[in-house]
Amino acid sequence: MQETDIIDLMMHHGVKPTANRIMIANAFVKEHRPLSMSEIETQLESVDKSVISRTLALFRERHLVHVLPDGGDGIRYELCHSCSDDHDDDAHIHFYCGRCGKTFCLEDIPIPEVSLPEGYQAESVNYMVTGLCPDCR
Amino acid sequence: MQETDIIDLMMHHGVKPTANRIMIANAFVKEHRPLSMSEIETQLESVDKSVISRTLALFRERHLVHVLPDGGDGIRYELCHSCSDDHDDDAHIHFYCGRCGKTFCLEDIPIPEVSLPEGYQAESVNYMVTGLCPDCR
């Protein structure tokens, strides 16, 4: 993805593309995997954590990123590709490596569906496999 | 499950059954769903949070509970039923209600398996559906 594409994406979601925001969005493109706030903080030393916090909140509100549970204990943000501007859609499984702590998207693997018991109404599904990634095996 | 069973379970996992620990384990039996630390804190006002913290760490180490991501942003602990004393096993899906914030075990629904790409080595799988529970619909 080019930087111009990112800017387009942000505009399309009603987010003004400032320098900080572009850097943060670029971090997702560069790593190509869901990032935690602290990972972004480490990667972008020059950007204050308050800016990162507020930017992620904004991105989330505008459906530019969505949230998924970290394999460890927190949450991660993933750049939306197929999400519309008012609805999140994230249909692939994720893999959390217990050694390096990274989370990967396995984009080719759709989440298998299940049928819920009477009364439960699903909105979204998260499928997370924990184990060792190719680099850490 | 009777209180004597809980004590047996604890003994079997090498955990000395003190009054506090029995109360904490009972909370899981009573609620019959994964609990967060703060939920336990609320339910057992008389038990100090440091005791809860240390007890959960111990339970976890001895495979009496295992951990799963909270649908929200933290983690929850679930009493192991089928886990051996040195290995966790948790093969059913979970449901997180976005309104009341509770997490439910759907014990009858096994997690559908997927085949991972070359190089990824799975250890455990978590399948979490978010939505509205029967009480909150």
Next chain:
DNA sequence: CCGGTTGTGCAACTCAGTTGCAAAAGAGTT
């Protein structure tokens, strides 16, 4: 150039969870 809106950087704050430590409770021995 001006005035209003939006974004930024710093410091202060919050809150869940953890840790240090001394007192209390247990368990085994004589």
Next chain:
DNA sequence: AACTCTTTTGCAACTGAGTTGCACAACCGG
């Protein structure tokens, strides 16, 4: 029971991730 050693408990202090308040800077339309 008295003694000693180990484990658990309760309190207070600490920690760290994340958020918020606020003044200043950047931006934008007229």
